[in-house]
Amino acid sequence: MVLNRNAVYSAISLVLCFFSLAVIYLLLEAYFIAVLEIFIYAGAIMVLFLFVIMLLNLGREKALEHFMHLQRGLSMFLVVLFFLGIFFLLLNDTSVLHQPEGGFVAGGVYSLGEALFTKYLLPFEVASLLLLVALIGTVYLAKRKI
Amino acid sequence: MVVPLEHVIVLSLTLFSTGVLGVLFRRNAITIFMSIELMLNAVNLALVGFSRYYNSVDGQVFVFLVMTLAAAEVAVGLAIIIALYRNRQTVNIDEINLMKN
Numbered sequence: 001m002v003l004n005r006n007a008v009y010s011a012i013s014l015v016l017c018f019f020s021l022a023v024i025y026l027l028l029e030a031y032f033i034a035v036l037e038i039f040i041y042a043g044a045i046m047v048l049f050l051f052v053i054m055l056l057n058l059g060r061e062k063a064l065e066h067f068m069h070l071q072r073g074l075s076m077f078l079v080v081l082f083f084l085g086i087f088f089l090l091l092n093d094t095s096v097l098h099q100p101e102g103g104f105v106a107g108g109v110y111s112l113g114e115a116l117f118t119k120y121l122l123p124f125e126v127a128s129l130l131l132l133v134a135l136i137g138t139v140y141l142a143k144r145k146i
Numbered sequence: 147m148v149v150p151l152e153h154v155i156v157l158s159l160t161l162f163s164t165g166v167l168g169v170l171f172r173r174n175a176i177t178i179f180m181s182i183e184l185m186l187n188a189v190n191l192a193l194v195g196f197s198r199y200y201n202s203v204d205g206q207v208f209v210f211l212v213m214t215l216a217a218a219e220v221a222v223g224l225a226i227i228i229a230l231y232r233n234r235q236t237v238n239i240d241e242i243n244l245m246k247n
Contacts, residue, residue: 007176014180021187024157027149028198033209040213045183045220052224053176056231075170083163090155111203112210120207127214134218141225
């Protein structure tokens with residue numbers, strides 16, 4: 001997905017990635033999150049992305065005339081460092097994470113809704129406010145000639 | 147069968163690194179945006195994995211909130227990209243140097 005220069009191919013690969021993630025959520029017994037992943041990400045967000053790609057009529061990204069070897073090498077090195085750092089931390093030291101006993105409450109609609117409307121009621125309401133702000137901002141940005 | 151936590155974390159790490167590389171290497175604003183979505187998904191995966199590991203549903207509530215945030219962010223970001231394209235006729239971030247000089 002990242003290596004491809006064509007934005008449409010990247011978007012299609014990202015949809016595939018979202019579907020695979022939804023299956024992994026199912027394996028982790030987060031059923032509601034799996035459904036939401038397909039609905040919101042693969043459904044709503046990727047349609048928005050594809051629509052914008054279509055609207056802007058994007059072709060292939062042109063190659064740079066100067067390749068920026070130093071920056072690319074440095075960023076690649078830092079990312080690999082980050083990956084290996086956490087990877088070895090995970091290999092060495094998983095004993096700090098001790099798993100509590102007891103059965104798992106599967107992430108169905110019931111348990112998730114109960115947590116969302118009792119313990120996390122305030123974040124839920126703030127999220128709705130955030131969506132409202134995003135809606136107004138989008139309409140403003142799209143309407144006015146900036 | 148239970149998926150071990152380590153496998154989930156390694157997959158999440160891989161996805162996150164891929165997203166970071168996409169942000170750093172691509173120059174198309176929309177592809178960079180999609181890489182940011184990939185990073186958000188990696189964090190979601192880690193949250194779900196830990197939620198499964200600790201037998202708690204709290205992590206999935208956070209995933210829910212992150213998805214809300216991602217939806218809002220995409221709407222605003224794509225509106226900004228379209229406004230940018232209208233003014234500059236490009237989405238290549240190398241050519242957008244409004245704040246230079």
